[in-house]
Amino acid sequence: DTEVTQTPKHLVMGMTNKKSLKCEQHMGHRAMYWYKQKAKKPPELMFVYSYEKLSINESVPSRFSPECPNSSLLNLHLHALQPEDSALYLCASSLQQQDTQYFGPGTRLTVL
Amino acid sequence: RKEVEQDPGPFNVPEGATVAFNCTYSNSASQSFFWYRQDCRKEPKLLMSVYSSGNEDGRFTAQLNRASQYISLLIRDSKLSDSATYLCVVHDNDYKLSFGAGTTVTVRA
Numbered sequence: 001d002t003e004v005t006q007t008p009k010h011l012v013m014g015m016t017n018k019k020s021l022k023c024e025q026h027m028g029h030r031a032m033y034w035y036k037q038k039a040k041k042p043p044e045l046m047f048v049y050s051y052e053k054l055s056i057n058e059s060v061p062s063r064f065s066p067e068c069p070n071s072s073l074l075n076l077h078l079h080a081l082q083p084e085d086s087a088l089y090l091c092a093s094s095l096q097q098q099d100t101q102y103f104g105p106g107t108r109l110t111v112l
Numbered sequence: 113r114k115e116v117e118q119d120p121g122p123f124n125v126p127e128g129a130t131v132a133f134n135c136t137y138s139n140s141a142s143q144s145f146f147w148y149r150q151d152c153r154k155e156p157k158l159l160m161s162v163y164s165s166g167n168e169d170g171r172f173t174a175q176l177n178r179a180s181q182y183i184s185l186l187i188r189d190s191k192l193s194d195s196a197t198y199l200c201v202v203h204d205n206d207y208k209l210s211f212g213a214g215t216t217v218t219v220r221a
Contacts, residue, residue, distance in 0.1 A: 031207070041213070042199060042211030042212065042213055042214060043156065043211055045208060045209070048207050050207075055207065056207055056208075088153075088155075090155055090156075097207040098143075098144075098203065098207070100144075100146065100158060100161065101209060102158065103155040103156050103157070104155060105154065105155050106154075106155050108153070
């Protein structure tokens, strides 16, 4: 089973709202990732967690705040987003950081 | 120069045809190589890893040429369901994937 789940599937929020995206995997993977993908572009890495610790932040603005409560869960907290943050947010996981990554279905975010 | 470059296409082929396309990568120290498939408004899904010896999975054949730093994908006997964007992905170091911009393939009836 190579399933990564994400909720919600779709999210519409205003610029003053606070919301969270959730990602879950039960494959025993110890590395988890957040990506942002705009239309007709490849995914862009945002954050990497390894063994529940943030190992990489690709210079992401502080209005995006990741959290890894345990080895199966990864959250992305959103606050004061801008319309240009509208995109597909993809979570991925891999056994270790150097291993093949498997993507969740994504959350399609629209910021009004 | 982009780390991974792909011909964006589109490759528009009839059912049953063979279609092939390449990607080139700039980092000679890259360790792992993959083809992912992405359907419109869906997530990337791993199609196959690419090994130095070349590998085949059903109608799909992938090749790696380390000397020339390119990867290829060949699809035989194309099906309508093969219509998608194919992402060339290179594992540059222990965490970072570099994605090509994708090659769009449309298989027509």
